[in-house]
Amino acid sequence: MRALKEGLKFHANAIKSGLTPNIFTANQLIHLYSKLGFVGEACKLFDEMPERNVYTWNAIINAHIKSQNFTAAQFFFDSAPCKDSVTYNSLISGYANSEGHENMALNLFVQMQYESESVKVDEFTLTTLLNLVAKLRVLCYGRQLHSYMVKTNNDSSRFAVTSLIDMYSKSGCYEDAWSVFNGSGGQGVTDVVVKNAILAACCRKGELELAQEIFSTQLELNDNVSWNTMISGYVQNGCEDESIELFKCMADEGFNWDVHTFATVLNACSTLKSLKLGKEIHAWVLKEGMLASPFIASGIVDVYCKCGNMGYAESVHKTFGTRNSFSITSMIVGYSTRGSMLEARRLFDSLAEKNIVVWTAMFSGYVKSQQYEDVFHLFREFQNKERTVADALIVVSLLSACATQASIDLGKQIHAHTLRMRIKTDEKTVGALVDMYSKCGNISYAESTFQRARAKDLVVYNVMIAGYAHHGYEYEAIKLFQEMKQTGLQPDAVTFVAILSACRHCGLVEEGEMYFSSMTEDYAITPETDHYACMLDLYGRSNQLEKAVAFFDKMPIEPDTIILGTFMNACKMNRNLELARMAENKLLEVEGDNGARYVQLANVYASEGKWDEMRRVMKRMRRKAAKKLTGRSWVHVGNDVHVFKSGDRSHSEAEAIYFTLECLIQELCDVLAFDNLI
């Protein structure tokens, strides 16, 4: 490399001293310098050239684009005394391929159309723009470009065909991609890039058999990319084992594994959560010397995280990727899944510049670990430190924390934030909003959010139906269930839990039985614990203990604590101590260390005045040293939540709190006394 650099310098000096005053050679040299990364040298030569033409200007603009210096590229573009299509195409392509400059590319394209005669939109411009609109997913622009290409006869070269197939496929229009492919000769094409583009399109659509057929015809055409596309296609469609087979086959057929191959196969390992395979691939990666690639390093870290081996993940991370945000995100998720939030936080703090994905991983981690206070603290930190707006995924985490903490005020603020910032409300956001309002006790807000939303999937309906059921609007729940079916959505197991609980709350035995049998007969859903518990509760609340007993005996699953607890409750409501005693041993056998169960049992006996039996149960509980979790309440003051239990004096302001409470009690007594006087 050094020899080449010296050679280039010698050549440049020769030109400058007039030995070969050839503008063509100098332009070539600028290009060569830029290709080797010597932008400084390219600039120096450009400055010293006695004469320049449009090629010289294009070469220097490209040199700056290559080094990602867009300020300089734009400066030279603006200063160029002469421009041609290449000048425009180069800068448009530079902007189109860099993050955050996409709008500049579009503006330049508009500007290009008002330029002089020497600047014409050509196939280079159009294919670059097709790539851009595929990246930005603006299908309407893509279609306009396609029409323009047909009109100007720019739609039939292999470059045009590839870009069109790719644009349509990435925009979700598989049929259009396919018709472009067919129009260009279909399976008779001899260009490997066109072939690979349609292979990728088939894989994206899940048409694996067709992809395999295309892959196998004209085998001699296939290159590394064809193999990588197929391997990736299998992973995308959940066929990880087949992808591994093809990966091995690729080497047998004499094709070299590259960074793309390994990145894809590592992805398969992560999905399979196979530590054994992960280690094998890790060994191959080491053998091929590919760990320097950030794609591969973070891929290996991700595999170990998904397999739950944080020790291995940590050691690869330490050696290769301490600044790799992908690697750090995988580690945060890995630690969060195990509930190690301190470790997750350590990694989060190790990243100087945090992107939205890392933030989201941290938010979800706290939600997963039920550390809701930390969710809110993190949000304040996010707002203070970042300029970017919390996106839909962060909003979902925040709303989920609000729902569990019943923080309706904060929930409303977050809702307002999504509206103000025009955050795209997809099904997940709508579901989280409806759930938050419903769990915070405001069913009418939940309802209006639901009704206004355009994006509604099964989960959104489930949340709303469950909300109605919990708030005692059983008939609305049933009505919405019917409406949901009419829209063509298929109810799932969660829908039936919601609808059965609506039935049990208002004692609709016949309807409940009808839904329960419809669930298995019409939708082939196997009932789970919650469904059985709902039915038992329904019978219990409707004073139909015989039916409850018959149902209990017929259940094909071993009764667990939830079912036994519900059954016990049914016995209590129907004042049947005999059956309660029967369930008692079984219940304590399954869940003998849960204090709440003993208390529930004791209550059954107490409600019938069987004090001896109640004492016996409580004694049994003490013998087992089982403790019932203390019920707690909380209040929101400002941005903080204060948790307390009955008679709690642990709060730092306890003195003042109890003093105020005394005052309030006194005032109430005074009011009551005053009322009595009147």
Added chain:
DNA sequence: GTAGGGTTAG
């Protein structure tokens, strides 16, 4: 001199 296909984290 400018353009096309296959790879990561929430």
